[in-house]
Amino acid sequence: MLNLLLVVAVVVWFALLYPLARHRLETRLGPLNGPVAVPFALMSIFALLPLVFNVPRDDGNAVLDQGLTASNIALVAMTGLTGLYLAVRIAVDRRVLLVAFSMPYLPFTLMILVNGVSTAWSIVPTYTIYRTVELAIFTLASIMIFDRSDIERRLPNLFATFIVLWLIATAPIILDNLAHGIVFSSAKHNLVPYLCATYAFLVIFDDRIRHRGAHLLLAFAGFVIAGSAASTAALVAAVPGIMVASQHRRLRLLGYAGFTVYLAAFVVLMGGLSAFPALLDVISTVLQKPPEELADATGRGTFWPVFIEATKDRFVGAGYAAGDRFIQLLIPTTALAETLARDAVFISSSHNMLLSAWAGTGVIGIGLCAMVLGAAMRWGMKLDRAGRRLVATCVFFLILNGMTTPGIFQDWNINVLTFVGVLAYARIGALRCEPAGALARDTAPFAVRRAAPA
Numbered sequence: 001m002l003n004l005l006l007v008v009a010v011v012v013w014f015a016l017l018y019p020l021a022r023h024r025l026e027t028r029l030g031p032l033n034g035p036v037a038v039p040f041a042l043m044s045i046f047a048l049l050p051l052v053f054n055v056p057r058d059d060g061n062a063v064l065d066q067g068l069t070a071s072n073i074a075l076v077a078m079t080g081l082t083g084l085y086l087a088v089r090i091a092v093d094r095r096v097l098l099v100a101f102s103m104p105y106l107p108f109t110l111m112i113l114v115n116g117v118s119t120a121w122s123i124v125p126t127y128t129i130y131r132t133v134e135l136a137i138f139t140l141a142s143i144m145i146f147d148r149s150d151i152e153r154r155l156p157n158l159f160a161t162f163i164v165l166w167l168i169a170t171a172p173i174i175l176d177n178l179a180h181g182i183v184f185s186s187a188k189h190n191l192v193p194y195l196c197a198t199y200a201f202l203v204i205f206d207d208r209i210r211h212r213g214a215h216l217l218l219a220f221a222g223f224v225i226a227g228s229a230a231s232t233a234a235l236v237a238a239v240p241g242i243m244v245a246s247q248h249r250r251l252r253l254l255g256y257a258g259f260t261v262y263l264a265a266f267v268v269l270m271g272g273l274s275a276f277p278a279l280l281d282v283i284s285t286v287l288q289k290p291p292e293e294l295a296d297a298t299g300r301g302t303f304w305p306v307f308i309e310a311t312k313d314r315f316v317g318a319g320y321a322a323g324d325r326f327i328q329l330l331i332p333t334t335a336l337a338e339t340l341a342r343d344a345v346f347i348s349s350s351h352n353m354l355l356s357a358w359a360g361t362g363v364i365g366i367g368l369c370a371m372v373l374g375a376a377m378r379w380g381m382k383l384d385r386a387g388r389r390l391v392a393t394c395v396f397f398l399i400l401n402g403m404t405t406p407g408i409f410q411d412w413n414i415n416v417l418t419f420v421g422v423l424a425y426a427r428i429g430a431l432r433c434e435p436a437g438a439l440a441r442d443t444a445p446f447a448v449r450r451a452a453p454a
Contacts, residue, residue: 018371021110022103022106025101025106025110026101026102026103026106027098027099027101027102028102029095029098029099029102030149030431031147031148031149031151031428031431032095032096032099032143032144032147032148033147033148033149034089034093034096034144034147034148035089035144036144036145036148036158038085039082039085039086039141039142039144039145040145040158040161042078042081042082042085042141043082043138043141043142043145043417044162044165045078046075046078046079046082046138047162047413047414047417048165048166048169049071049074049075049078050071050075051166051169051170052169053070053071053074054071055069055070055071055072063127064124064326076130079133079134079137079138082137082138082141083133083137085141086137086140086141086144089144096140096144097140099143099147100139100140100143102427103375103379103427104375104376104378104379104423104426104427105143105420105423105427106375107368107371107372107374107375108139108372108408108420108423109139110368110371111365111368111371111372111409112132112135112136112139114320114361114364114365114368115128115131115132115135115320115321115360115361116128116129116132116133116136116320118316118317118319118320118360118361119132119319119320121316121317121318121319122318122319122320122322122323123318123319123322123323123326123329123330124319124322124325124326124329125319125322127319127321127322127325127326128319128320128321128322131320131321131322131411132320132321134411134412135411135412135416137412138412138416138417139412139416139420142416142417142420142421143420143424145158145421146158146420146421146423146424146425147424147427147428148424148428149428151424151425151428152206152208152425152428152429153209155202155421155424155425156199156202156203156209156215158421159195159198159199159202159219159418159421160199160215160218162195162414162417163192163195163196163199163218163219163222164218166189166192166222166226167187167221167222167225170187170189170225173186173187174186174187174225183224183225184224184227185225185226185227185228186224186225187225187226188226188227188228189226189414190228190230190231190351190404190405191405191406191413191414191415192222192223192226192414193223193226193227193228193231193232193234193401194231194397194398194401194405194414194415194418195222195414195415195417195418196219196220196222196223196226197219197223197231197234197235197394197397197401198390198394198397198418198421198422199215199218199219199222200216200219200220200223201238201241201389201390201393201394201397202390202425203215203216203219204216205386205387205389205390205393206386206387206390207386228404230400230401230403230404230405231401233266233400234266234397234400234401235397236262236400237259237393237396237397237399237400238393238397239258240255240256240258240259240262240392240396241255241259241389241392241393241394241395241396241397242255242389242392242393243255243258244256244259244388244392244396245381245385245388245389245392245393255392259396262400263399263400263403266400266403267403304350304352304355306331307327307350307355307359308355309331310327310330310331311323311327311330311355311358311359314330314359314362315362315363316361316362316363316364317358317359317360317361317362317364317365318330318359318360319360320360320361321360321410321411322360323359323360324349324350324355324356324359324360324406324410325348325349327350327359349406349410350406350410351404351405351406352402352403352404352405352406352407353369353398353399353402353403353405353406353407353408353409353410354366354369354402354403354409356406356407356409356410357369357409360409360410365409369409372408373395373398373399376391376395376419376422376423376426377391377392377395379391379423379426379427379430380392380395380422380426382426382429382430382433383426383429383430383433384429387425387426387429390422390425391422391425391426394418394419394422395422398415398419402415
């Protein structure tokens with residue numbers, strides 16, 4: 001009965017109270033046009049530090065039983081340093097904080113606030129509150145980087161800079177794998193392909209970008225080096241994305257229907273690719289992956305049922321990030337060992353965007369998923385054809401790729417960075433299409449009046 005009441009309460013919230021909360025919290029600000037160099041440097045160091053400095057763990061509970069490693073402490077220090085920088089910037093110009101309450105950022109900001117509230121019922125409260133603070137800090141830093149009036153011109157260069165930094169950080173791994181004949185996934189990273197794909201779509205759809213050939217070559221190289229089978233399969237998102245961006249209603253409906261069908265097929269193949277041996281052999285050859293690894297979705301087909309079983313009764317989740325990271329606290333280790341190999345007992349992630357949201361904040365998290373992705377699509381549809389194609393394709397790609405990765409709902413990561421870039425692109429483009437003076441109204445509850453954008 002309690003779970004039923006919780007579900008009803010969540011439905012009422014999204015149906016009745018969310019529009020009211022949005023009306024009260026939404027701000028109307030022009031482009032932030034803040035500094036780029038410092039937040040970009042801080043964000044890049046934080047994102048790439050684990051690639052060059054990481055103390056390995058042998059136990060999923062190690063952070064609870066053994067405490068923080070040197071690399072953990074370094075990341076916490078970077079979070080604190082970035083938070084201090086943002087605090088100084090907010091003291092100088094509070095628009096830095098208020099812009100996070102502008103559409104289409106607002107649903108993601110509300111999600112962060114709900115993540116913080118989930119500390120009250122988290123299985124590891126300290127972990128949940130830290131991850132929430134970390135997400136808030138680096139999301140705000142990402143907004144500061146991308147929210148600018150010339151984002152259409154600067155976005156490809158910002159993406160290119162980060163990919164180059166990632167390639168430099170992983171160069172030893174890349175060179176070693178290339179020496180052994182491994183090209184695809186020579187520096188495998190499940191999150192970088194979304195950045196590279198978004199970068200490529202941006203360059204392909206917008207013919208105003210200069211040096212398009214060089215940009216495409218870099219995006220392709222990054223995608224292949226970081227790529228995975230799931231990210232490669234997700235590239236088909238470009239087809240329904242282009243259809244949904246059309247001005248013709250029937251074509252848009254066909255695009256949504258086509259994406260829905262492909263998503264269902266995508267999920268089925270992840271769990272049952274072994275039923276199609278010919279297709280499995282082709283994919284294995286092209287992606288240089290062992291057939292047995294692809295057949296079981298790299299183990300996901302085994303531990304997803306265990307993950308779902310462990311969280312099935314937690315309708316409001318087990319705490320943001322903690323429910324995903326410490327799933328072994330929700331189910332006896334012996335039960336995990338019966339299903340999984342002993343060295344795979346300690347799962348640190350569900351490797352699924354929707355399952356991560358469910359584990360963290362339950363049905364609330366699933367509802368927020370819909371709000372966040374829906375807001376991105378609605379604002380993307382306000383742009384010109386190139387903008388509509390970019391946003392629709394990037395949202396569809398994120399959903400498909402998120403079936404095998406944490407996506408944007410487990411912690412701050414490269415996917416969140418990329419998604420914020422897409423939101424900024426949609427926001428600034430949509431503002432440019434609004435009538436003159438549209439930003440001049442007061443914004444409740446902050447009562448802040450924004451000056452005309454620079």
